[in-house]
Amino acid sequence: NAGVMQNPRHLVRRRGQEARLRCSPMKGHSHVYWYRQLPEEGLKFMVYLQKENIIDESGMPKERFSAEFPKEGPSILRIQQVVRGDSAAYFCASSSDRAGGELFFGEGSRLTVL
Amino acid sequence: EDKVVQSPLSLVVHEGDTVTLNCSYEVTNFRSLLWYKQEKKAPTFLFMLTSSGIEKKSGRLSSILDKKELFSILNITATQTGDSAVYLCAGPNFGNEKLTFGTGTRLTIIP
Numbered sequence: 106n107a108g109v110m111q112n113p114r115h116l117v118r119r120r121g122q123e124a125r126l127r128c129s130p131m132k133g134h135s136h137v138y139w140y141r142q143l144p145e146e147g148l149k150f151m152v153y154l155q156k157e158n159i160i161d162e163s164g165m166p167k168e169r170f171s172a173e174f175p176k177e178g179p180s181i182l183r184i185q186q187v188v189r190g191d192s193a194a195y196f197c198a199s200s201s202d203r204a205g206g207e208l209f210f211g212e213g214s215r216l217t218v219l
Numbered sequence: 220e221d222k223v224v225q226s227p228l229s230l231v232v233h234e235g236d237t238v239t240l241n242c243s244y245e246v247t248n249f250r251s252l253l254w255y256k257q258e259k260k261a262p263t264f265l266f267m268l269t270s271s272g273i274e275k276k277s278g279r280l281s282s283i284l285d286k287k288e289l290f291s292i293l294n295i296t297a298t299q300t301g302d303s304a305v306y307l308c309a310g311p312n313f314g315n316e317k318l319t320f321g322t323g324t325r326l327t328i329i330p
């Protein structure tokens with residue numbers, strides 16, 4: 106039973122380009138969360154999605170960032186017109202329908218903006 | 220706004236020592252508190268605490284929650300170099316699974 110799969114593991118973009126990060130939740134999990142971790146900081150919640158629905162996006166910057174979790178395929182976190190401050194590790198986590206708060210995390214995608 | 224504060228921010232001890240990591244929280248509609256261990260990659264789940272005063276144990280690690288004083292501690296006895304990691308504490312809101320994380324305690328074990 107594969108865990109939460111994220112790709113790419115490392116992504117380098119120049120300022121102004123777009124970054125797309127993908128997350129496939131654990132088998133049987135329908136809840137996906139995205140977190141951002143800046144160097145030497147804790148994990149910051151960004152967005153919580155279920156299939157085809159955004160449940161809570163209170164942690165997402167209002168501009169340039171979007172997330173989706175389509176009926177088929179992985180969840181995608183999209184960052185348009187990246188800036189240096191977007192450089193961070195982006196972690197995806199998933200949980201089952203009846204999880205009591207336990208999230209299973211992927212290995213993360215490290216974005217570097219030049 | 221929900222807040223989770225961990226202390227100390229970093230800790231360096233010798234192998235074999237016992238350490239206590241602290242987590243205090245202000246989370247609306249508190250339901251449970253979670254501890255994760257993060258080495259250089261994905262945070263891995265350690266404990267979920269929902270009831271006050273009941274210790275959870277896993278090998279050399281144990282944790283307990285005090286809901287009245289709004290804090291939790293994570294103890295590690297007979298530390299080993301493999302315990303070196305960042306330990307994260309997090310609290311979810313009731314009704315959804317959003318976790319508010321503390322900044323973590325960076326634990327370094329010296330052989």
